[in-house]
Amino acid sequence: MTKSKKIGIGISILIIAGAIGYLALGNFGENLIYFYTPSEVRSLSPDYYGKKVRVGGMVVNGSLKVVPNTLRMNFELTDGAETIPVTFEGVPPDLFKEGTGAVVEGYWDSGNVFKSNMIMAKHSEDYMPIEMKRAGVEMPKKDMIKSLQP
Numbered sequence: 001m002t003k004s005k006k007i008g009i010g011i012s013i014l015i016i017a018g019a020i021g022y023l024a025l026g027n028f029g030e031n032l033i034y035f036y037t038p039s040e041v042r043s044l045s046p047d048y049y050g051k052k053v054r055v056g057g058m059v060v061n062g063s064l065k066v067v068p069n070t071l072r073m074n075f076e077l078t079d080g081a082e083t084i085p086v087t088f089e090g091v092p093p094d095l096f097k098e099g100t101g102a103v104v105e106g107y108w109d110s111g112n113v114f115k116s117n118m119i120m121a122k123h124s125e126d127y128m129p130i131e132m133k134r135a136g137v138e139m140p141k142k143d144m145i146k147s148l149q150p
Contacts, residue, residue, distance in 0.1 A: 039082040095121035
């Protein structure tokens with residue numbers, strides 16, 4: 001193999017590796033969604049207005065208000081230090097309720113309201129499917145202990 005062929009193969013490998021890296025990192029950056037607490041969201045700069053983020057906290061008791069004849073609801077999310085108002089439009093998950101943990105995905109806007117399009121409700125560690133509860137099946141202790149281990 002001549003020296004010019006080796007250089008050509010080396011350049012081809014670099015171009016292919018660069019193209020694969022660009023495609024992988026470019027798509028990774030677009031799909032990356034940061035997770036914040038309500039305190040961190042309050043301290044975000046205006047550069048973050050309109051960018052998709054996730055916020056996790058507890059739904060404040062007494063704050064959940066459903067707008068009649070719509071799929072919209074308003075509630076507050078807190079981390080104990082700060083509380084943010086959240087508007088959500090859609091069908092919330094069955095486990096979503098006041099006084100429980102939730103992660104909302106959406107946008108923090110300039111009006112200091114978090115506009116969510118997705119809610120992920122947190123369930124307790126001893127969650128079991130409703131079919132098992134109806135059947136009177138208890139969760140084995142070894143499974144419960146296993147879920148608490150890192």
